[in-house]
Amino acid sequence: xxxxxxxxxxxxxxxxxxxxxxxxxxxxxxxxxxxxxxxxxxxxxxxxxxxxxxxxxxxxxxxxxxxxxxxxxxxxxxxxxxxxxxxxxxxxxxxxxxxxxxxxxxxxxxxxxxxxxxxxxxxxxxxxxxxxxxxxxxxxxxxxxxxxxxxxxxxxxxxxxxxxxxxxxxxxxxxxxxxxxxxxxxxxxxxxxxxxxxxxxxxxxxxxxxxxxxxxxxxxxxxxxxxxxxxxxxxxxxxxxxxxxxxxxxxxxxxxxxxxxxxxxxxxxxxxxxxxxxxxxxxxxxxxxxxxxxxxxxxxxxxxxxxxxxxx
Amino acid sequence: xxxxxxxxxxxxxxxxxxxxxxxxxxxxxxxxxxxxxxxxxxxxxxxxxxxxxxxxxxxxxxxxxxxxxxxxxxxxxxxxxxxxxxxxxxxxxxxxxxxxxxxxxxxxxxxxxxxxxxxxxxxxxxxxxxxxxxxxxxxxxxxxxxxxxxxxxxxxxxxxxxxxxxxxxxxxxxxxxxxxxxxxxxxxxxxxxxxxxxxxxxxxxxxxxxxxxxxxxxxxxxxxxxxxxxxxxxxxxxxxxxxxxxxxxxxxxxxxxxxxxxxxxxxxxxxxxxxxxxxxxxxxxxxxxxxxxxxxxxxxxxxxxxxxxxxxxxxxxxxxxxxxxxxxxxx
Numbered sequence: 001x002x003x004x005x006x007x008x009x010x011x012x013x014x015x016x017x018x019x020x021x022x023x024x025x026x027x028x029x030x031x032x033x034x035x036x037x038x039x040x041x042x043x044x045x046x047x048x049x050x051x052x053x054x055x056x057x058x059x060x061x062x063x064x065x066x067x068x069x070x071x072x073x074x075x076x077x078x079x080x081x082x083x084x085x086x087x088x089x090x091x092x093x094x095x096x097x098x099x100x101x102x103x104x105x106x107x108x109x110x111x112x113x114x115x116x117x118x119x120x121x122x123x124x125x126x127x128x129x130x131x132x133x134x135x136x137x138x139x140x141x142x143x144x145x146x147x148x149x150x151x152x153x154x155x156x157x158x159x160x161x162x163x164x165x166x167x168x169x170x171x172x173x174x175x176x177x178x179x180x181x182x183x184x185x186x187x188x189x190x191x192x193x194x195x196x197x198x199x200x201x202x203x204x205x206x207x208x209x210x211x212x213x214x215x216x217x218x219x220x221x222x223x224x225x226x227x228x229x230x231x232x233x234x235x236x237x238x239x240x241x242x243x244x245x246x247x248x249x250x251x252x253x254x255x256x257x258x259x260x261x262x263x264x265x266x267x268x269x270x271x272x273x274x275x276x277x278x279x280x281x282x283x284x285x286x287x288x289x290x291x292x293x294x295x296x297x298x299x300x301x302x303x304x305x306x307x308x309x310x311x312x
Numbered sequence: 313x314x315x316x317x318x319x320x321x322x323x324x325x326x327x328x329x330x331x332x333x334x335x336x337x338x339x340x341x342x343x344x345x346x347x348x349x350x351x352x353x354x355x356x357x358x359x360x361x362x363x364x365x366x367x368x369x370x371x372x373x374x375x376x377x378x379x380x381x382x383x384x385x386x387x388x389x390x391x392x393x394x395x396x397x398x399x400x401x402x403x404x405x406x407x408x409x410x411x412x413x414x415x416x417x418x419x420x421x422x423x424x425x426x427x428x429x430x431x432x433x434x435x436x437x438x439x440x441x442x443x444x445x446x447x448x449x450x451x452x453x454x455x456x457x458x459x460x461x462x463x464x465x466x467x468x469x470x471x472x473x474x475x476x477x478x479x480x481x482x483x484x485x486x487x488x489x490x491x492x493x494x495x496x497x498x499x500x501x502x503x504x505x506x507x508x509x510x511x512x513x514x515x516x517x518x519x520x521x522x523x524x525x526x527x528x529x530x531x532x533x534x535x536x537x538x539x540x541x542x543x544x545x546x547x548x549x550x551x552x553x554x555x556x557x558x559x560x561x562x563x564x565x566x567x568x569x570x571x572x573x574x575x576x577x578x579x580x581x582x583x584x585x586x587x588x589x590x591x592x593x594x595x596x597x598x599x600x601x602x603x604x605x606x607x608x609x610x611x612x613x614x615x616x617x618x619x620x621x622x623x624x625x626x627x628x629x630x631x632x633x634x635x636x637x638x639x640x641x642x643x
Contacts, residue, residue: 204397207364210384211391212460213416226401 032287038280046276060089061277065103065268065285069095103282106264110244111289112175113260117182118240122232124183125190126198130220132191133198134206144195147188155185156248166253175258178250182243189242190235197231198224233300237293244290261286314375314467314500315340316361321370323356323524330356331367332524338468338517340375341498343491345511345532347547348521354504355394357521358470361502363387374467385416390461391470394504397457398445404456405441408432411464431459434489451478458486462493469494469501475510483507487514508550512536520544542572542639549574551599551610553633560605561629568642572633575612583628588619602627 009017038046040057063086071094080096082088087097131137132144162181163172171177201224209219225232251263265282268275294301316338323331331353338344346354359365361372363384372380379387390411398407408428412419419427432438435455440448445456454477461469474490475483491514494501505511511518511532518535520528520543528535528544539545545553554573558564561584564571586604598617602609602625609627619625634643 202395202397204393204395205399207384208391208393208397208399208460209410210364211362211389212411213385213388213414215383215385215415218415223399 035280035283039277039284041277041280043275043277046280058089058277059086061275061279061281063089063097064101064275064278065281066101067097068099068101069093070098072096101268103261103264103268106259106261107285109175109254109258110260110262110286113178113182113258114240114244114289116175117179117186117243118236120179120183121186121190121239122194122236125187125194125235126225126228126232128187128191129194129198130224132195134203144192147191150185150188159248159252162249163252171253173254173256173258178254178258178260181249181253182246186239186242190239193235193238194228194231197228197235201227230300233297237297237301240293241290316468316500316502317371317373318357318361319371319373321357321360321367321372323353323360323365323367329524331360334370334521334524334526336519336526336529338500338502340500341494342516343494343501343503343514344517344519345515346502346504346519346521347511351523352521353524354521355472356524358391358472358502358504361387361468362389362391362470364391385414388416388466389468389470390464390466392458392461392472392474394472394474394476398448398453398460400444400446402445403441404432404437404443404445404448407445407456408441408459408463411460417464427463431463434462435459435486451482454478455482455486458490465497465499467500469499469503471501471503473504473506476506490514508548511548518548520547538641539572539633540641542570542635545572545574545633545641551575551612554578554607554609554611555635556604556607556609558634560607565634565643567636568634569637570635570639571629572635573609573611573629575610577630577632578609578611579628579630580611580613581626583626585624586627588621588623588625590621591617591619600625 037055039061040059041052041055042058042060045052045055046061067086067090069090074094077091077094077096082091090097132140137143166172166177166181169177171180205223205227206216206219209223210216214222245262246260247262250260254260254263261282265279265286268278268282316336318334318336321331321334322329334353334357346357348354356365360367361374363379363382363386367380370380371378374387374389398404399410402410405428408431409424411417412424412427428441429438432441435458437452437455437459440452445453448456454474458471458474461471471490475486478486487510490501493499494514501514503510503514515532517529518532519526520535522541522543528540530538532548535544536548539548539553542553542555546555556571556573558568558571560571584604586602586609588600589603589608590601592599592601593615595615597612597615600611600613600617600619602611604627611627613619633641636642
């Protein structure tokens with residue numbers, strides 16, 4: 001490769017590009033690092049100014065996140081020495097652990113609502129996308145546009161009618177209601193994304209399977225689905241990220257039984273105000289499932305993004 | 313092994329009439345080659361027989377059974393597509409076994425192993441059986457694609473230019489192989505090709521399609537020797553038939569407009585002067601490009617001819633075809 005190659009980057013170009021990428025990554029990840037670090041700070045370190053970059057890490061935030069605590073008299077504390085490391089942490093403030101907090105339940109709500117609605121969006125989306133891609137459907141283009149049009153306004157624009165509908169139907173603060181809502185919002189995205197992927201799969205494969213003695217549904221299941229795996233995985237990630245992060249509807253429509261983690265985390269109150277380390281600990285744990293899910297599917301995600309570009 | 317009958321088949325794609333009232337009976341065990349340029353309806357005919365498309369009118373029957381409303385699976389046909397359509401997420405072995413594992417056949421495992429092994433050997437792909445289908449060359453893919461049809465024992469084989477993407481050597485081998493499979497199994501074949509030699513060597517019957525209509529159906533020799541029109545005559549024969557004004561060699565039968573001359577219908581060394589424009593030595597034969605009264609004529613002559621460009625050669629027609637103004641055969 002010559003020095004004047006138009007394809008190979010020069011040393012300087014590589015350096016510039018590398019610096020830009022690293023710089024961008026640092027800027028993007030900084031808030032994240034801040035949150036993760038705050039989760040391991042003591043309440044006073046968390047609000048110290050100037051911010052402490054080096055601090056003594058503690059699990060106080062995590063303990064506070066998962067427990068409820070009550071203040072006790074000196075006699076009681078003296079009579080009941082702490083049994084566990086986490087009780088020892090709360091004793092610093094003359095407190096004892098009264099029981100688990102509601103975070104665990106809220107987190108499970110997020111998991112149930114997020115993953116079930118993602119599954120439904122992708123499942124229904126795949127079937128609809130396949131039908132739109134392969135069959136002659138009257139008014140197909142209009143229907144596709146109609147499906148897309150549900151995304152043309154921010155979902156929160158319809159918050160009030162949805163609130164009233166949920167109340168009338170008894171869906172407020174239920175898992176089923178939130179799953180339906182997130183599925184409905186995600187479905188249009190899923191249909192559009194998946195239709196693009198399925199359009200790229202040549203019909204000849206299914207036709208070959210039909211000739212080979214399979215029914216239309218078996219051909220779909222055995223031949224189309226495996227090849228759409230990439231598209232299904234990336235669609236699932238997009239759907240999960242939306243359902244997982246959704247805040248506005250969750251605040252509006254849930255308060256207890258079906259409340260998800262996003263509206264719950266900011267309400268974590270400590271002694272004498274907001275317990276920032278506990279909030280940060282909650283946010284950190286909240287990040288994990290999406291990170292794990294994305295890492296598991298990252299190969300598909302990357303191929304999903306470049307899909308269409310690499311096919312001959 | 314079955315007779316295939318098309319009765320008054322019509323098929324439209326939007327405003328295009330793809331097949332126009334086509335009726336054809338493919339006898340049991342016949343090897344039918346469909347000829348015609350792109351868009352004549354060859355592939356559509358195969359798709360209608362396979363059940364991938366439904367006709368707008370008419371009836372398809374296989375082995376005496378009306379299959380017009382049946383799914384492809386219920387018809388028990390095997391098809392090789394023009395674009396090899398291997399399942400990319402499967403190995404070659406799984407691709408070949410796929411039709412055998414279908415609910416239709418539900419073959420026992422040891423039968424599958426045996427049949428897949430036999431077909432792989434026949435198509436010289438045994439060493440590739442565990443490769444991913446996408447890790448094959450184009451020729452290998454097409455062989456697997458043919459293999460997927462051959463592992464079965466279907467009522468009818470439908471093949472859409474199966475050999476067109478292969479190199480000459482492999483094509484010649486597979487041509488012989490397919491023909492022997494057909495004569496051994498006595499299976500019924502419908503075969504689409506542009507290849508002259510495939511048509512002439514493999515076919516028991518040739519069907520000529522012109523813009524969705526079946527204009528001639530017969531043995532390759534019948535179609536070659538007694539074409540019904542200029543169009544049908546042009547489908548077979550290399551070099552192609554020469555079409556000249558009917559009276560160019562003198563008086564023509566009344567009502568005729570064109571004279572058709574295949575190379576063997578041009579007697580050389582007698583008759584009228586023509587100019588030799590180009591001499592192409594092909595080895596086993598020599599092609600002569602002649603200029604005769606402002607018309608180009610291509611014919612074949614002795615492999616070791618002494619003729620050179622610029623020389624004069626006398627030619628005259630011998631048992632020519634005459635066609636009327638519409639292109640239909642008159643004499």
